[in-house]
Amino acid sequence: MMHHVIIGNGIAGITAARTIRKRSNDKITVISGETDHFYSRTALMYIYMGHMRYQDTKPYEDWFWEKNNIELKRAWVNAIQSEKKQIVFEDGSTMQYDTLLIATGSKSNMFSWPGNNLQGVQSLYSMQDLDLLEQNTKHGINRAVIIGGGLIGIELAEMLHARKFPVTMLVRESNYWDNVLPQQEATLISNHIRAHGIDLRLGAELKEIIGDENGRVKTVITKNNESIACQVVGITVGVSPNISMLKDSEIKTDRGVVINSNFQTNISDVFAAGDCAQFQEALTDRKPIEQLWYTGKIQGETAALNMLGFKTEYTPGYWYNSAKFMDIEYQTYGTVLPQLREGESEFYWEHPKGKKCLHFIYNTSDRKFIGINNFGIRLRHELFNLWLKESRSIDYVLEHLKPANFDPELYRTYEKQIIKKWNSENPNYKIELRSKNSLNKIIFG
Numbered sequence: 001m002m003h004h005v006i007i008g009n010g011i012a013g014i015t016a017a018r019t020i021r022k023r024s025n026d027k028i029t030v031i032s033g034e035t036d037h038f039y040s041r042t043a044l045m046y047i048y049m050g051h052m053r054y055q056d057t058k059p060y061e062d063w064f065w066e067k068n069n070i071e072l073k074r075a076w077v078n079a080i081q082s083e084k085k086q087i088v089f090e091d092g093s094t095m096q097y098d099t100l101l102i103a104t105g106s107k108s109n110m111f112s113w114p115g116n117n118l119q120g121v122q123s124l125y126s127m128q129d130l131d132l133l134e135q136n137t138k139h140g141i142n143r144a145v146i147i148g149g150g151l152i153g154i155e156l157a158e159m160l161h162a163r164k165f166p167v168t169m170l171v172r173e174s175n176y177w178d179n180v181l182p183q184q185e186a187t188l189i190s191n192h193i194r195a196h197g198i199d200l201r202l203g204a205e206l207k208e209i210i211g212d213e214n215g216r217v218k219t220v221i222t223k224n225n226e227s228i229a230c231q232v233v234g235i236t237v238g239v240s241p242n243i244s245m246l247k248d249s250e251i252k253t254d255r256g257v258v259i260n261s262n263f264q265t266n267i268s269d270v271f272a273a274g275d276c277a278q279f280q281e282a283l284t285d286r287k288p289i290e291q292l293w294y295t296g297k298i299q300g301e302t303a304a305l306n307m308l309g310f311k312t313e314y315t316p317g318y319w320y321n322s323a324k325f326m327d328i329e330y331q332t333y334g335t336v337l338p339q340l341r342e343g344e345s346e347f348y349w350e351h352p353k354g355k356k357c358l359h360f361i362y363n364t365s366d367r368k369f370i371g372i373n374n375f376g377i378r379l380r381h382e383l384f385n386l387w388l389k390e391s392r393s394i395d396y397v398l399e400h401l402k403p404a405n406f407d408p409e410l411y412r413t414y415e416k417q418i419i420k421k422w423n424s425e426n427p428n429y430k431i432e433l434r435s436k437n438s439l440n441k442i443i444f445g
């Protein structure tokens, strides 16, 4: 019987294990040093905020694994010896495999700032980080300073803010997350963060962290020589593939574990998926390393099929992502870059209160719809996927905004205002809204 060993019990590793089990009776072992069971990493913040308990974040009951004959091992892997087809654990013991999946996720970036090893300085990725945050804030704090914007930075700010701890965020860029968001959305979110009472400092960089006589963080000094007294420093300057256990192995790495379109590394029986994997050749309009929950799921499934010998390519569909910035929900479909590319046009609508906006991108020449960012208004994912696939025009998309709206029945809608703005800016391309009832016709033809 084949033995499939999976390092990592995150979404990629667990989806792979389940996919293998659905297709075969082979032996499966899933290893993780972090937790005994799979949990939703995206829900870490809700545990700290008291909305969920750890057990509520586990998508499967604890009995599920034994029932499905998936062995779980709690241990850290230190090395992979592919020539012997074995992995080596921290305690020196080994395990043999027939196929191996590396699904070890990401690790938080930590640059070498003076003082970054003081007590109270931490990042947010794992359950251990969450425990540390509990420890670091257990007796209350007067202020936390978060270094870096991005999605994890704002989550950490929201978590601390929910416990009423004052928070300062130092963001190097001139607007929050403006390396991902266009100027308009980056400004909207920056304003929103401040409106929540978070001291967001833009164009601000960390110089050093000063400790007290007990080795605990006391002050943060910025490059402008401002000093900010604080008891916790959150480092959220991005994540990178967690591949340190591969340093002496034969497995090829770059920023991540290098894989082909079948998730195979340079060693034929070793595969990689999820945040730690780097495609040798990225798909059009996608990055070689994708650090998202839904891509981890698709990658885990596809990698598993390949491990079983069913040659399968990665087909994630059009790019989408969603997140929450405090109480503003964000979704993006297709390609919306911080700056327009040559040949692209845009249409931007923002609600006067600054909590909702839609940003459409399309080709100037053939008017083909390319992507949308929506904040504060929920839109139907399946429709945008369909319209991107069918190369629909911007005019068609705008005409069908009503059926595209996914907000509950009683929510206020804004389509009329949006179309009014479009028509006044585009007198040669005036459009009329179609009714909400056209939804079935769009989906079923």
Ligand SMILES: Cc1cc2nc3c(=O)[nH]c(=O)nc-3n(C[C@H](O)[C@H](O)[C@H](O)COP(=O)(O)OP(=O)(O)OC[C@H]3O[C@@H](n4cnc5c(N)ncnc54)[C@H](O)[C@@H]3O)c2cc1C
Binding pocket: 007, 008, 009, 010, 011, 012, 013, 031, 032, 033, 034, 035, 041, 042, 043, 044, 045, 075, 076, 077, 078, 103, 104, 105, 106, 124, 125, 126, 152, 155, 242, 245, 273, 274, 275, 276, 290, 291, 292, 293, 294, 296, 322, 323
């Ligand atoms: C706070 C936070 C919020 C997020 N929110 C979102 C969101 O809203 N939407 C979204 O799409 N994505 C979000 N993400 C990103 C998303 O969680 C990741 O993309 C996803 O979890 C990656 O899954 P994975 O299976 O590749 O790796 P992981 O979930 O990182 O799992 C890898 C596992 O492998 C274990 N491991 C690593 N090395 C070893 C070793 N040597 N030995 C043994 N075990 C090892 C790790 O401890 C870990 O348990 C968020 C991430 C964080 C940290």
